[in-house]
Amino acid sequence: MNLFEKLIATYDTSLDKNGVSGERLASRLAALSKIGLTADNGSYRIGFSKEEKAAKDLVKEWMSEAGLTVTQDGAGNVFGRLEGKNPNLPALMSGSHVDSVPNGGHFDGPLGVLAALEVVSAWKQTGFVPERPFEVTIFSDEEGARFNGGLSGSTSMIGEAKKEDYLPKKDIHGDSFTKVLEDVGLSAEEFFNSQKDLSKLEAFVEIHIEQGKRLEQAGVPVGIVTGIAGPCWLKMTFTGVAGHAGNTPMNDRKDALVAASQFIHEVQSLPGQVSSSAVATIGKVDVLPNGANVIPGEVRLIVDIRDIKKDTRDRLVEMVIEKAQSISTAHGIELHYEETLREAPVPIAEDMQQKLEKSVVAQGIEPVYLPSGAGHDAMIVGRALPVAMIFVQSKDGISHNPAEWSSLNDCVQSVHVLKDFVEGYDL
């Protein structure tokens, strides 16, 4: 079964109302999925690739058909604008990205773009004209599979893309940032010159798959995002003394791995002490010299710490450092740490969440609130504008994988929520 057939097979056609068409959304998701389709039925459309460009070009055609005025900025971000009754009011913007990780899925990104476009297609059928302008947006290179960065398009749009961060970059093939952009008809010069006039934008709302299991567990199609967690990375080195496993008595050891293990174990209890949304993860550990008969002399690890509020996230960072220090001292181990990343969390304003709740309840859906642990374009745009996010249920929480799945029913429900949100925004 191809993606279209699979989507439509379980579709509840009673969700086709107020101009919204599940079949149209499914056919567009399926058409995009064919661009960069991998042998595993996954998606290969990395940022600034010809596949990402082809996906944008296809969406541009649909935007024009839906009556939108299509423009593209120097970063390759695409804007499809519908004028409102009052064209002088700042626009509401909604969208996401169409790039993917290598062998990714077909919903992460495309759903947010096509759901926003579906709202406009529905209006075309019903004749509805929104109060303020509405812009359907595709941001370039969100995933960062190409340059190990990501969120490039949204960063450029808010005027925060710095030459010193981008120009030295080499992509996965060793090509320079300048060359990669030129290969898809863009220019690095224009990339740094693409800040949008933010005073002409009211807010940005993004529909995105959850990439987690909470909505599935709650049994709801969509959820209201409370904030986007900002990660902080601590690179830690525990240094003890390497020695022979046979000849060093147990009471005369400085085993770096024993100390690091205790630390890893105890870190688990810290996030819950600061907030219910905070998390801390140690997913990368290097043991040196890493020999079966050698006492570990050094352990290097990275702690990934996140929360949706800056104060609790920063408090957790302090607690993790204190924990590492006290355990190291107790074991006679030396500790070095450095912070290699600290991104500001983006809280989502209460009034935006309330507006979304109204739209969720209007669909007869129980409102469920959840944080976003992953970064999204809304996180970047949220530095400059009010943002809101709607998550759509992901099957088994699987993402960045060909098995990524959201049912068409749930996708269409998110369109109804977004449509209601935009229509009711100024009421």
Ligand SMILES: [Zn+2]
């Ligand atoms: Zn995404």
